[in-house]
Amino acid sequence: MNTQKLTPEQHCVLYEEGTERPFTSPLNDEKRTGVYVCAGCGTPLFESSTKFDSGTGWPSFYKPIEGNIGTKTDRKLLSERTEYHCLKCGGHQGHVFNDSPTPTGLRYCNNGVALQFVPEEE
Numbered sequence: 313m314n315t316q317k318l319t320p321e322q323h324c325v326l327y328e329e330g331t332e333r334p335f336t337s338p339l340n341d342e343k344r345t346g347v348y349v350c351a352g353c354g355t356p357l358f359e360s361s362t363k364f365d366s367g368t369g370w371p372s373f374y375k376p377i378e379g380n381i382g383t384k385t386d387r388k389l390l391s392e393r394t395e396y397h398c399l400k401c402g403g404h405q406g407h408v409f410n411d412s413p414t415p416t417g418l419r420y421c422n423n424g425v426a427l428q429f430v431p432e433e434e
Contacts (some may be wrong), residue, residue: 346431353400370423
């Protein structure tokens with residue numbers, strides 16, 4: 313993992329479990345076909361086909377790429393939440409919620425700065 317290429321905001325989110333402001337990520341409007349990878353190490357985390365507009369202000373997905381994320385319980389706020397991270401580098405991505413109308417019923421609410429989009433080659 314090469315954290316020297318990361319912006320201060322990316323480092324804060326990925327390795328200090330920070331949160332970016334909602335509605336600030338250009339990935340919210342990304343509509344092309346491709347893969348969303350961890351900004352810390354490049355591990356593929358989500359296929360573009362699983363992205364949806366949750367209206368929350370953060371890129372949201374209903375299913376991760378199998379075997380590439382890990383979870384843990386987050387008790388920083390008043391309630392328990394499930395935090396998820398890149399399994400390879402441990403970079404914090406966001407939280408998963410059981411409130412999605414998608415096929416899985418799950419909403420992986422991701423910090424946009426924790427991801428990079430790799431478009432499919434044409």
